[in-house]
Amino acid sequence: MSISVAMTVNGKAVSGKVEARTLLVQFLREHLGMTGTHVGCDTSQCGACVVDVDGKSVKSCTILAVQAEGSKVITIEGLAESPDKLHPMQEAFRENHALQCGFCTPGMVMSAIDMVKRHNYQLDEATVRRELEGNLCRCTGYHNIVKAILAAAPAMKSAGV
Amino acid sequence: MTAATGIGARVLRTEDKRFLTGTGRYVDDLPLARATYAYFLRSPHAHAKIKNLDISAAAKMSGVVNIFTGKDLVDAKVGGLICGWVVKDKHGEPHKAPPHPVMAVDTVRYVGDTVAMVVANSYDDAKDAAEAIKVDYDVQPANIDLAKSFDKGSPQVHPEAPGNLIYDWEIGVKADVEAAFAKAAHVTKLDLINNRLIPNAMEPRAAAAEYDKGTGNYTLWSTSQNPHVLRLILSAFVLGIPEHKLRVVAPDVGGGFGSKIFCYADETMVCWAASRVGRPIKWTAERSESFQTDCHGRDHVTHAELALDKDGKFLALKVETIANMGAYLSTFATAVPTYLYATLLAGQYTTPLIYANVKAALTHTAPVDAYRGAGRPEATFVVESIVSKAAAEMKIDPAELRRKNFIPSTAFPYQTPVALQYDSGNYPPIIDEAMKMADYKGFEARRTEAKSRGKLRGIGFSSYIEACGLAPSQVVGSLGAGVGQWESAQIKFNPTGNVQVMTGAHSHGQSHETTFAQIIHDKLGVPMDQIEIVHGDTATTPFGMGSYGSRSLAVGGSAIVKATEKIIAKGKKVAAHLMEASVADVEFENGVFKVTGTDKNVPLAQVVFAAYVPHNYPLAEVEPGMDENAFYDPANFVYPAGTQICELEIDPDTGTTEIVNFTAIDDFGNIINPMIVEGQVHGGIVQGVGQALLEGAVYDKSTGQLISGSFMDYTMPRADNFPSFKLGYKVTPCPHNPLGVKGCGEAGAIASPAAVMNAIHNALAPVGVKHVEMPATPLNVWQSIKGAQRQAAE
Numbered sequence: 001m002s003i004s005v006a007m008t009v010n011g012k013a014v015s016g017k018v019e020a021r022t023l024l025v026q027f028l029r030e031h032l033g034m035t036g037t038h039v040g041c042d043t044s045q046c047g048a049c050v051v052d053v054d055g056k057s058v059k060s061c062t063i064l065a066v067q068a069e070g071s072k073v074i075t076i077e078g079l080a081e082s083p084d085k086l087h088p089m090q091e092a093f094r095e096n097h098a099l100q101c102g103f104c105t106p107g108m109v110m111s112a113i114d115m116v117k118r119h120n121y122q123l124d125e126a127t128v129r130r131e132l133e134g135n136l137c138r139c140t141g142y143h144n145i146v147k148a149i150l151a152a153a154p155a156m157k158s159a160g161v
Numbered sequence: 162m163t164a165a166t167g168i169g170a171r172v173l174r175t176e177d178k179r180f181l182t183g184t185g186r187y188v189d190d191l192p193l194a195r196a197t198y199a200y201f202l203r204s205p206h207a208h209a210k211i212k213n214l215d216i217s218a219a220a221k222m223s224g225v226v227n228i229f230t231g232k233d234l235v236d237a238k239v240g241g242l243i244c245g246w247v248v249k250d251k252h253g254e255p256h257k258a259p260p261h262p263v264m265a266v267d268t269v270r271y272v273g274d275t276v277a278m279v280v281a282n283s284y285d286d287a288k289d290a291a292e293a294i295k296v297d298y299d300v301q302p303a304n305i306d307l308a309k310s311f312d313k314g315s316p317q318v319h320p321e322a323p324g325n326l327i328y329d330w331e332i333g334v335k336a337d338v339e340a341a342f343a344k345a346a347h348v349t350k351l352d353l354i355n356n357r358l359i360p361n362a363m364e365p366r367a368a369a370a371e372y373d374k375g376t377g378n379y380t381l382w383s384t385s386q387n388p389h390v391l392r393l394i395l396s397a398f399v400l401g402i403p404e405h406k407l408r409v410v411a412p413d414v415g416g417g418f419g420s421k422i423f424c425y426a427d428e429t430m431v432c433w434a435a436s437r438v439g440r441p442i443k444w445t446a447e448r449s450e451s452f453q454t455d456c457h458g459r460d461h462v463t464h465a466e467l468a469l470d471k472d473g474k475f476l477a478l479k480v481e482t483i484a485n486m487g488a489y490l491s492t493f494a495t496a497v498p499t500y501l502y503a504t505l506l507a508g509q510y511t512t513p514l515i516y517a518n519v520k521a522a523l524t525h526t527a528p529v530d531a532y533r534g535a536g537r538p539e540a541t542f543v544v545e546s547i548v549s550k551a552a553a554e555m556k557i558d559p560a561e562l563r564r565k566n567f568i569p570s571t572a573f574p575y576q577t578p579v580a581l582q583y584d585s586g587n588y589p590p591i592i593d594e595a596m597k598m599a600d601y602k603g604f605e606a607r608r609t610e611a612k613s614r615g616k617l618r619g620i621g622f623s624s625y626i627e628a629c630g631l632a633p634s635q636v637v638g639s640l641g642a643g644v645g646q647w648e649s650a651q652i653k654f655n656p657t658g659n660v661q662v663m664t665g666a667h668s669h670g671q672s673h674e675t676t677f678a679q680i681i682h683d684k685l686g687v688p689m690d691q692i693e694i695v696h697g698d699t700a701t702t703p704f705g706m707g708s709y710g711s712r713s714l715a716v717g718g719s720a721i722v723k724a725t726e727k728i729i730a731k732g733k734k735v736a737a738h739l740m741e742a743s744v745a746d747v748e749f750e751n752g753v754f755k756v757t758g759t760d761k762n763v764p765l766a767q768v769v770f771a772a773y774v775p776h777n778y779p780l781a782e783v784e785p786g787m788d789e790n791a792f793y794d795p796a797n798f799v800y801p802a803g804t805q806i807c808e809l810e811i812d813p814d815t816g817t818t819e820i821v822n823f824t825a826i827d828d829f830g831n832i833i834n835p836m837i838v839e840g841q842v843h844g845g846i847v848q849g850v851g852q853a854l855l856e857g858a859v860y861d862k863s864t865g866q867l868i869s870g871s872f873m874d875y876t877m878p879r880a881d882n883f884p885s886f887k888l889g890y891k892v893t894p895c896p897h898n899p900l901g902v903k904g905c906g907e908a909g910a911i912a913s914p915a916a917v918m919n920a921i922h923n924a925l926a927p928v929g930v931k932h933v934e935m936p937a938t939p940l941n942v943w944q945s946i947k948g949a950q951r952q953a954a955e
Contacts, residue, residue, distance in 0.1 A: 019285070035190035036183015038415075040363045041448035045872035048363060076183035083182075090181040094173055097836045100844065101670030102180025103363040103415025109181065125885070132880035136872070138363050138416050139670045140840060141847030141909075142880035 007071045009034070010078025018065045024058075025049045027065035028075060036076040036106050040136070047135030050107040050114075051075045057114035059107075059134070076106035079113075088159050089113050092152035093145070100139035111135050112149045113156070121157040123150060167683035168900075171836040175689070176674040185413045188367035188382045189445040196369070197226050199434070199444040200287035201427055202277040202294050203453060204269035207303035207525040207865020208316060211267050211276070211296060219279065219293040224286030227438050228294070229278045229430065231266035239263060239433060240399045242424055244490035245643040248328055248499050248521075255641075256328040256521070259319030261489040263399065263426045263433075269298070270318060270488035271526050272860075272867050273453030275426045280438050303525035303865040307485045308462045310522035318488055318523035325523040327486055327495065332503045332579055333516035341477035341514050345468035349551035355539045356935045357460035357485065357858040358851075359452055359875055360532050362669075364415020366455060367445040368428035370435035378406050381432040385411040385697075386421045386667050387707020390644065392699050394424040394492070400433055407432075411697040414669035418848070419531040420455045421669065422709050423492040427454070452870045457858055458532020460485035461498065461539050467547045473557050475566050477514040480506060480543055484521050487528035494530045495521065500640050501536030501628075501710075507577035508544040509588045509624050509802055510566040515578045525865050531709065533848055534911040537627040545623045545915035553926065559622050559919070560592055560601065563804075567592075567624075581628055583800045585893045591826045592624060592804040598887050599806040599824040607808075617811040618821075619924025622804060623916035629904035630715030630799035630895075647794035648712070649703040650720035652681070652728055654787040656773035658766035659691040662724075665705010666717035667697050671906060672837045673713060679833055680718055680900070684725040685765060686752020703790055711904025714833065715799045715895065722899040723791035731783065732768045738779040739763050739771060799895050799903040803827035805846070807916040811924050816943025818854055818921065824887045825912070830895040830903035838905045839888055845909020846886060851878040852910075853917035857936045876936075929953055 006015035009032065016031045028034045028051070037060055040048035049060045052074040079087040086094070089109050099105040115131045116123065123131075128149045129142070137145060166172050179185045216228045242261040249255055264275045277294055281287035304316040310325045318325055342348060369382040379402055385391045388409040396404040414421060431442050446454070462483045468476040484498030503517035534541075548566075552559040568575050570587040577583065596602075604620050611618035631637070634645035649665040662681055666673060678692040695701055705717070729749050736754030737744040740761045748757050755762040771778055772787040808822035825842055832838050855876035859868040869875040894901030914935060921937050922930070929949035933941060 021285070029190075033192060034183070035187075036185075038187075038364070039189075039445075040365065040415075041872050043448065043871045043873050045877075046363065046448075076181075080182050086178075086181060093181055094177045097174065097840050099177060099180055100672065100840055101363065101416040102176070102185050102413065103187065105180050106183050126881075129881040129883070136363065136877050136879070138361060138418070138848070138877070139844045141843035141845070141878075141886070142883060143843040143886055144840060146880060146885070 003066055005065050005069050007068050007073055009073045010075060020066065022065045023061055024063050024065050024068050025060035028060060034075055034077055038103055038106055040103065045136065046104070047111055048104050048107040050110040052110060052114065057111055076109060079109070088155035088161060089152040092148040092155060096144045096148035096151060098140060098144040098148035104135065104137045108135050108137065108145060112152065115149065116153045116156055121153045123153050125150065166679060166689050168679055168833050170679065170834065172675055172679055172834055174672055174675045175678060176672065187364055187413045187415055188369055188384050191369055191382060193369060193371065193441040193443060196441045196443050197280045197282060197438055198284040198287050199431055199442050200279045200284065200291050201275050202279065202291045203450065204265065204272060204274040204276055206269055206298055206300050207272050207305065208301040209269050209298035210301065211265060211269065212299050213297040214277070215295040216277065218295065219290040222286070222290040222293055224282040225279065225290045226282065227280045227434070229434060231262055231264040234263055235266060242426065242429070243394060243398045243492070244495055245492050246496040247641040248330060248495040249641065250328040251331045256495050257322035257326070258490065259321040263429050272865055273527055274488065278430045278434065280434060280442055305524055305526065305860050305862045305865045307460060307483060307522055307524055310483070310524055311520065316525070318525060322523055327490065327521035327523060329520050330499050331516070331518045333514065335516045338477045338479050338514045338516040342466065342468045345476050346471035347469045347555055349467045349547055349554055351465045351547045351550055353463050353543070353546060354934050355459045355461040355463065355542055356852060358458040358532055358856050359858045360418045360420035360455055360458060361451065361877060362416030362418055362420055365446040365448055365451045366421065366425065368431040369441060369443040370432045371441040372436035378408065379432060379435060380408045380410065381428065382410045382412060383428045384414050384421050385409065386414070386417040386669060386709055388667065388697055388699050389665060389704050390707055391424055395429060395432060399424065399429055408700045411667055417669045418533040419458065419535055419709060423456055423530055449871055452875065453527060453867055456491045456528045456530035457487065458529065459539060460529050463543055465543050465547050467551050469551055469555065473555055473562050473565050475510055475512040478506060478512050480517040482517065482519045484519055485526065485529050486521050486523055487526045488523065489528050491528035491530035494528060496642070497531050497536045498539070502540050504579045504581050505537050505540035505626065505628060506544060506579055508541070509568060509626050511568050513578060526860055533845065534907040535710065537907065538849065538911045538914060541623065541625045541911050542915050545625065546918060549622065549919040549922070560596060563592060563622065563624050564589060582797065584797050585896050586800060586802050586828065587891065587893050588624065588802060591802065591828060591891050594889055594891065595804040595806050595824050595826040598826065598889060599808065599822060601806065604808065611810055617813055617924040617928065619920040620806065620808045621916045621919025621923055622806055623912040623919065624804045625908065625912035626800060626802045627908060627911050628798035628800055629711035629907060630795055631710035631712045632795065633797055634794050644706065645794065646706055647792050648717040648720045649705045649790070649792050650717065650724045651703050651790045652724045654769045656770055658769055660687050661693045661695055662721060663695045663702040664717050664721065665703055665707065666713040667708045669708070671708060671713055676714060676833050676837060677718065677721055680721050681725065684722065685728065711906040714900070714902050715898055715904050716793060716795050718900050718902060719795070719898045720791050720793035723793050724789050727789035727791060728787065731787065731789065732765060734779060734783045735768045735771055736763050739768065739777065796897040799830065799898070801827060801829050801903040801905065801908050803908060803912060805912045805916040807920040809920045809924060811942060813928065813946050816939035816946065818937060818942060820850065820884055823884060825909065826889045826891060827905070827908055828891045828893055828903070829905045830892060831901040832890065833902065841905045842888055842909045843886055845907060846913045847878045847883060849910040849913030850883065850917055853914040853935050853937060855882065855936050
């Protein structure tokens with residue numbers, strides 16, 4: 001049985017018909033073709049699917065599409081102001097070589113932005129490492145991800161994002 | 162070339178933008194019109210006979226397009242999966258090669274063995290239907306305990322390999338080693354387990370396939386590290402689709418670490434079924450499926466003995482290892498615990514005599530094959546563990562004992578007693594630098610301070626060597642490899658002056674799009690934004706061997722350099738014509754051809770244009786176009802080496818270990834992009850530390866169920882398990898490749914388990930703990946401490 005669902009994704013109104021069991025991440029990837037959000041596990045551990053739902057950082061494999069009815073969702077595709085102007089967190093990841101294969105990157109970047117905001121743009125290394133508990137990366141050893149987030153915090157503050 | 166972007170420069174990555182904006186294109190992201198979706202029914206038993214397999218109810222379910230079983234493959238005469246490396250045992254006999262059906266026919270041999278493939282209109286439909294397949298299993302006893310695999314009465318995995326023995330292999334002369342042991346002043350003995358690991362690249366394996374009825378061509382998209390090799394195996398051995406009718410594409414791939422080298426059942430099925438279904442098929446592993454069916458790594462049981470003279474000079478080493486192959490032989494499984502393992506047992510040392518015996522065992526577990534480092538981490542763990550243990554027993558400083566036995570820098574090329582000839586190296590300055598950076602001198606004071614806080618502090622060394630840059634084809638051929646291991650490159654200029662560089666190597670995180678472009682920029686002077694590196698598609702790239710064994714730069718980069726030389730040679734002829742000069746007088750520098758000693762010059766872009774619009778062109782002597790191919794077969798392996806020092810603190814009340822300092826000094830030869838190399842080292846260290854402290858694949862010894870089958874049960878390294886790392890480099894260029902480079906992709910993972918475990922043993926020695934196995938989890942460490950306390954009390 002299909003259910004209608006409507007929400008705003010990256011500022012654009014979208015809608016579709018889903019099954020009750022359809023996850024938000026499936027809706028994004030399979031219905032909307034927005035494949036930037038990734039699925040790396042089936043137990044909500046890896047964090048590759050993190051998106052922002054109404055200002056909250058959410059693992060999109062952990063909620064149903066219908067639970068996001070009427071919500072404002074932001075995904076990795078919605079961060080950069082333009083193709084040439086990346087979000088300060090994206091820019092910090094690039095400058096600090098905080099990604100290799102790129103698969104965990106969308107979730108990492110989304111979680112990192114949320115982390116910086118929740119800590120009011122003030123982070124230290126231990127906090128960043130602790131806060132990354134819900135995001136797995138197999139390539140970078142986290143070293144440069146931590147560096148990137150620490151560099152992005154003041155950059156986000158001065159950019160007002 | 163310009164310091165900013167040429168060889169040696171810290172250039173930001175070209176590939177980052179698409180990954181950072183969610184516009185990368187991984188296999189599961191492919192939009193395929195009219196696609197169907199596959200789900201594989203996997204065996205829930207480690208060992209069982211299939212008495213009956215009934216798909217009738219499932220076939221009637223909503224959305225189901227087709228269901229295939231092992232019997233369909235038998236009927237279609239599909240071949241089995243292959244092992245591509247023939248290892249000869251100590252009697253010269255080839256290893257036992259039991260059949261490896263793509264899907265089980267009458268027997269399942271591990272939890273996760275493939276039983277049926279359901280193809281449906283949606284993934285959920287396929288999964289629902291798979292649940293309705295009725296399989297009547299007759300469950301059999303399973304052989305799970307590696308150490309007992311050869312015991313009489315252990316359940317047999319394949320009748321073709323009696324006693325579960327795949328081979329009994331050796332290297333070195335046992336009698337000579339025994340004679341040296343008889344004269345030793347000291348013998349250190351060590352029993353250890355190299356724990357089984359599950360690779361867990363963050364992108365699960367995936368495949369998609371499409372069949373074009375008009376041309377009869379198949380396209381298979383796969384998360385492969387080596388698409389040409391996958392095509393070769395599928396064509397020549399498994400499916401019989403001619404190579405020129407099968408295109409294999411490995412687009413963006415989310416990490417591999419070895420696990421995506423091999424030819425797997427599921428991608429084979431997706432390809433085979435595409436023509437039968439008549440619509441594209443997509444399949445992506447769920448993570449639990451990855452845990453069960455990706456080839457696992459390591460899994461050795463080893464006994465080693467080191468003979469020393471009274472001053473601590475190594476006289477001889479002997480090693481006995483049982484290596485787990487799992488239930489079937491995967492693509493390169495046989496080579497990993499032999500030629501990639503025992504040949505590294507000399508380490509950085511002059512040990513004159515080495516004997517190793519390796520017995521490969523079948524068990525009712527997932528196949529085991531190459532995983533980051535493949536054999537070399539296992540060798541390094543044996544050597545560096547026993548050296549540190551010997552140092553502790555003989556009360557010699559562990560750095561001093563290492564230094565006493567290092568191969569001197571004057572001895573290169575150095576022939577080891579285990580086949581390899583090390584081409585270059587200089588080990589003492591590496592350990593000196595590591596000790597300085599780690600403040601080794603200050604360690605005892607830090608240990609005392611930690612003790613005042615109730616913590617046990619330890620420090621551990623690991624001085625590794627590895628052989629990578631796989632590989633000189635004739636050498637590996639003589640050892641049983643079924644393929645050559647050269648690499649290819651094509652440099653294709655377009656008339657407007659920009660350039661596409663096709664490589665047979667494959668990047669799944671290694672940053673080739675940047676590193677290789679730096680080489681082109683450096684050698685040909687083409688601006689970085691005018692260079693496109695193309696990889697991963699058999700239709701557009703020359704046949705190549707892919708990426709594994711830290712080979713992409715040393716072998717693939719060398720092929721690119723060879724191709725640049727051809728471009729320059731041809732360009733000189735064209736430029737000579739354009740400048741009305743003799744070819745011998747033309748030189749090439751910074752992208753410009755010049756007539757020596759004059760101010761006459763013509764830029765490469767103009768030469769390229771002339772080559773495509775040859776109106777004023779030496780057509781009688783030179784072909785038009787600017788498009789050159791090169792193949793490079795290395796003269797030897799490359800030999801990166803280094804020293805890591807790990808310093809950690811253990812809380813004896815909880816058994817928790819905290820790494821407080823980690824230093825790595827490496828010799829990777831010349832470095833193209835230090836930023837990228839550092840990233841590779843960071844990731845490698847973390848994977849190795851993961852093995853030492855956190856990770857371990859656990860099968861239930863009676864049922865063969867994979868207990869560590871999800872991220873909730875298998876501990877992946879997380880950011881808060883580590884401090885920031887301290888890295889440094891010493892450079893001895895590789896003498897036999899044109900870039901002077903060695904490999905950096907595996908080094909971190911090769912060295913770090915021993916560094917961590919030596920530090921753990923160093924920390925726990927004062928409380929009487931003799932040996933801790935990996936992973937040194939809090940429970941494991943706590944039990945070791947309690948065990949030692951109990952023993953002391955008795």
